[in-house]
Amino acid sequence: MSGAEGKPLVEAQGLKVHFDTDDGETVKAVDGLNFSVMEGETFGVIGESGSGKSTLGRAIVCLIRPDEGEILHDGCNPFTLSARDLRRHRREYQIIFQDPHSALNPRMSIIDSVLEPLEIIGGADGEERRRRALAALDRVGLGAEFAERYPHQLSGGQKQRVNIARALILQPKLLVCDESVAALDVSIQADILNLLADLQREFGLTYVFITHDLAVVSHVSDRIAVMYLGVFMEMGPAEEIARRPRHPYTEALLSAEPLPLPSAMRTKQRIILEGEIPSPIAPPSGCRFRTRCRFAQAICADERPAFREIESGRFAACHFAENLVLQGENRISGKAAGRASLEQNEGFRP
Amino acid sequence: MSRSATPASAAPGEQANGGPTRPEAFLPEASTCRCSDLRSAGNILTVKELGISFRTREGERTITSGISFAVREGERIGIVGESGCGKSVTGFALLGLLPRNITRVSGQILVDDSDINRMKERELRRVRGRKIAMIFQEPMSALDPVFTIGQQIGEAIRTHFGVGAREARERAIDVLARVGIPLPERRHDEYPHQLSGGMRQRAMIAIALACEPQLLIADEPTTALDVTIQAQIIDIILRLSEDSGTALIFITHDLGVVAETCERVLTMYAGQVVQDAATDAVLVRPRHPYTSGLMRSLPKLTRRKAPLPSIPGRVPSPAAMPRGCRFAERCAFSQSRCMSEQPLFEVASGHYVRCCRHAELELPGTLA
Numbered sequence: 001m002s003g004a005e006g007k008p009l010v011e012a013q014g015l016k017v018h019f020d021t022d023d024g025e026t027v028k029a030v031d032g033l034n035f036s037v038m039e040g041e042t043f044g045v046i047g048e049s050g051s052g053k054s055t056l057g058r059a060i061v062c063l064i065r066p067d068e069g070e071i072l073h074d075g076c077n078p079f080t081l082s083a084r085d086l087r088r089h090r091r092e093y094q095i096i097f098q099d100p101h102s103a104l105n106p107r108m109s110i111i112d113s114v115l116e117p118l119e120i121i122g123g124a125d126g127e128e129r130r131r132r133a134l135a136a137l138d139r140v141g142l143g144a145e146f147a148e149r150y151p152h153q154l155s156g157g158q159k160q161r162v163n164i165a166r167a168l169i170l171q172p173k174l175l176v177c178d179e180s181v182a183a184l185d186v187s188i189q190a191d192i193l194n195l196l197a198d199l200q201r202e203f204g205l206t207y208v209f210i211t212h213d214l215a216v217v218s219h220v221s222d223r224i225a226v227m228y229l230g231v232f233m234e235m236g237p238a239e240e241i242a243r244r245p246r247h248p249y250t251e252a253l254l255s256a257e258p259l260p261l262p263s264a265m266r267t268k269q270r271i272i273l274e275g276e277i278p279s280p281i282a283p284p285s286g287c288r289f290r291t292r293c294r295f296a297q298a299i300c301a302d303e304r305p306a307f308r309e310i311e312s313g314r315f316a317a318c319h320f321a322e323n324l325v326l327q328g329e330n331r332i333s334g335k336a337a338g339r340a341s342l343e344q345n346e347g348f349r350p
Numbered sequence: 351m352s353r354s355a356t357p358a359s360a361a362p363g364e365q366a367n368g369g370p371t372r373p374e375a376f377l378p379e380a381s382t383c384r385c386s387d388l389r390s391a392g393n394i395l396t397v398k399e400l401g402i403s404f405r406t407r408e409g410e411r412t413i414t415s416g417i418s419f420a421v422r423e424g425e426r427i428g429i430v431g432e433s434g435c436g437k438s439v440t441g442f443a444l445l446g447l448l449p450r451n452i453t454r455v456s457g458q459i460l461v462d463d464s465d466i467n468r469m470k471e472r473e474l475r476r477v478r479g480r481k482i483a484m485i486f487q488e489p490m491s492a493l494d495p496v497f498t499i500g501q502q503i504g505e506a507i508r509t510h511f512g513v514g515a516r517e518a519r520e521r522a523i524d525v526l527a528r529v530g531i532p533l534p535e536r537r538h539d540e541y542p543h544q545l546s547g548g549m550r551q552r553a554m555i556a557i558a559l560a561c562e563p564q565l566l567i568a569d570e571p572t573t574a575l576d577v578t579i580q581a582q583i584i585d586i587i588l589r590l591s592e593d594s595g596t597a598l599i600f601i602t603h604d605l606g607v608v609a610e611t612c613e614r615v616l617t618m619y620a621g622q623v624v625q626d627a628a629t630d631a632v633l634v635r636p637r638h639p640y641t642s643g644l645m646r647s648l649p650k651l652t653r654r655k656a657p658l659p660s661i662p663g664r665v666p667s668p669a670a671m672p673r674g675c676r677f678a679e680r681c682a683f684s685q686s687r688c689m690s691e692q693p694l695f696e697v698a699s700g701h702y703v704r705c706c707r708h709a710e711l712e713l714p715g716t717l718a
Contacts, residue, residue: 048576155664185432185603190647190658197657212576219649219658239654256581258606260645260716262630266610272585273578276546 008036009174009206010060014069017055025281029055031230032069034307037174042200042207044221044238046214046253050277052230057178057210061093062086073174091121094167098179100159104151110137111147114165121170136165140195157188161195168199176208181216193220214257218242218329226250229280229288232307236314242329246316249289251326269327287318295320394564394597395421395444395482399457402436402443402621410454411668413439414621417457421565426591426598428608428629430644431618434665437601440618441567443467444599445484446474480510483558487570489550493542499526499553500538503560510561525556529586548579552586559590566591569601584611605645605716609633617641620665620676623694627701633716637703639681642713675705683707 017030029052037043037060047053058064059071062078070077078089097103104113115133118124124132134144140161151159160180167175177196181189197220199205211217217224218238225235226249234247245251255271273292278284284291290300299319307317318324400417403410414436421427429437442448443455446466459466461481466474478484486492494502503522507513513521519538526534529552542550551571558566568587572580588611591598600611608615608629615632617625617640625638636642643661663680666672672679674689681688687706694702697709705711 048578186644187432187647187661190649190660193649194657194660197655213649214577215649219654252578256577258580258584258604258610260605260609260633260648262609262633262717264630265717270581272581274582276548276579277576 006038006040008072009039009074010037010208011072011075012036012060012069013072015056015059015066015071016068017052017059017064018067021281027280028230028283029280030059030066031280031283033232035225035232035235037206037208039173039206040200040204041222042209042220044209044211044217044224045227046211046217046224047227048212048277050229050280051227052280053210053227054178056227057095057176057208060208061095061174061176062090063095088121091117091170092173093176094170094172094174095176095178096160096163096167096180098182100156100163100183101151103163104159106151109148109150110142110154110162113151113162114169117166117170132169133165136169137162139168139199140165141191155188156184157191160184160192164192164195164199168203171203172205174206174208176210178210179212182211182213189216196220214242214253226253229277229283231288232315232317233289234314234316234318235307240314244328245326246310246314246321246324247289247318248293248295248324248326251328252292254329255327271327289318295324392422393420394423394461396460397444397457398460400440400443400459401456402439402448403454403456405452405454408669412621412671413668414618417623419616419623419626421597421599423564424591424595424597425614426588426600426612428600428602428612428615429618430602430605430608430615432603432644432665435618436621437618438569441484441569441599441601444567445478445482447484475509479506479558479563480561481563482565482567483561483563484567484569485551485554485558485571487573489547489554489574490542492554493550495542498539498541499545499556502553503538503557506557506560521560522556525560526553528590529553529556529559530582531556548575548582551575551579551583555583555586555590559594559596562594563596565597565599567599567601570603571600572607573602573604580607587611605633605648609716617644620671621668622676622704623702624677624704625702626694627698627703631698631701636713636715637697637701637708637711638705639683639711639713640677642715643680645716646714648716683711 012033012035015030015033019027019029021027033056045053045056055064059066065079073089073093078086081089111130111133114136115129118129118132134147137146142158142161142165146154154162181192184192193216196207200207209217209220221238223236224238224241226233226247228249233249234241234245241250242254245254252271252273259266271294275292278291285301286303287300287305290296293300303319305317305319307315310316310321397420398418401415402413404413417440429440431437439448444459444466446469448455455467457467461477466477469477500519500522503525504518507518507521523534523538526537531537531549531552537545545553571587572583575583584607587598590596600608602608612629615627615629616623617638619640625632625641632641636645646659647661649658661680666676673691675684675692678684678688685707692704692706694704695708697703
């Protein structure tokens, strides 16, 4: 399941999605992304609210048409297909949303919700649809006794299982999970993450995992992209990003994560970002993170840093990415913490 | 910033850690007497045998029962647990905020020797805001949309201190500046909708702190915020609590937030306190299977892709609460003796656990 091999299932080339506001302004939700998601990998996207990560998720499954650039599925641009072919194509690219309750029709029984996609694509008779829907429910851990129930009779975790069954029944290649575990309690969240991992192994699924939760994204992902104001700040293998971030924004995110560790095991050098994410209507000139960055220099306002490969498989958009020594997730083991403090003595050399 | 309020040691579970004076041991039959020594000098809040029930169409439903704890001056305690365990409802009860026509609150909530549970609305108004203040998860619904931020802070100041409009304005601007709101003079005259989520939560904290309460109850104050804003808000709450000696009850589902803010943590499950101990002790050696389960189900940055140990089953509903240990049916360690009612055992000085197998179980904590 490593992302480096295999062929890309999704490719984004110069992807831009802009929205017009009532005041005649333009929200640049996604503003120029280039990346690919390999077959069978889990690609994590992390960002704060307003970073454009949900817009990206919708663009990946063709729920939003890009304003510039394109999304390629298996090398083909789905928006060049006829309406009929696009509908057929969409089956293989599914999405699960954050709120499991609002994603289900309260007036439909669970089994009807799950077999609805089969009715829409047609082909199977009623008996066969029902059989396949029950099998899908069973696969996500819901027995036949749930079939005739309604969404309000289920807990949040059970409802999210129904949504997963509903997405799975069309045997997709790709599943976008947009904050799919954010609304769940930790033990239920653990159940759903385990289920998603099992399904990936069983069906060779590819995931795009969109979340604001660093621990979740690092746990599930092979590679991670860090998004801020419509662009990627950093992208690379999950483990390396957590251990050794190459962008000051990633460093700040890692540092802000509260860790359930005893006081003696926590370092006190916490970086607290000042201010809030600026408006995507008028993002800062040059580097978009510069207004909150502790390393910002004059060049950061003047020039937009290129999103470039700074070492094999690792990309970052920071003028100083090659030289910065940043602290990673070093609050976990004494050994790692020792290494990080040693590095910090060398300091910042732009 | 200094967050090392609690000294760590190889076996912090055995440390006294300056907890309030309590009876040395709890025998099963003595479980209800736990509160007898809870009150001691320096406690600003003492809760004894707090029970909350709601009247429903199906009859009375007990939501929490037998909750006893005390908060010392300047102490920061966390209340953790999953949704539906009774943590928020406990927070509301501490301020007498539960609707009296449909709830029954038993036990005592003592502040300066008076029982909040027996106070009339008039007396409650003198305590709320002045002695105990509360901030909520969703600042937009807690703030009044038709009044400016300044009016809402000023109202509290004028009510409790009887000062004039001009002084109230000055104090309000001062407290807005203290919670890190830029341009406080301007923000003072703005309405809640003109502020971002993080700024609204700061404004809520400003209202809560305007009257210098002795105790601040924060109910999931950072749950709706981004992680970088959460770090800012936690930093402000901690700094203000340290500067002014305000005690804190931090209600949250996030063990990480508790680890960073609180010296002591109560774990709640199905309406009961199942563990009450120093935070560091709990993180290293949880002693209760539910607390341990919560910690183990957290995704970790270190163990990528490994299956997460989750807790099977669901929280029992108030209508069908088991008679014995309420966690037994989800617990991997339950035995026949767990089917009888579980008292709180003192397993070390200041460390209480509601589990009869506490002595024999070696449960993994957050480091495992």
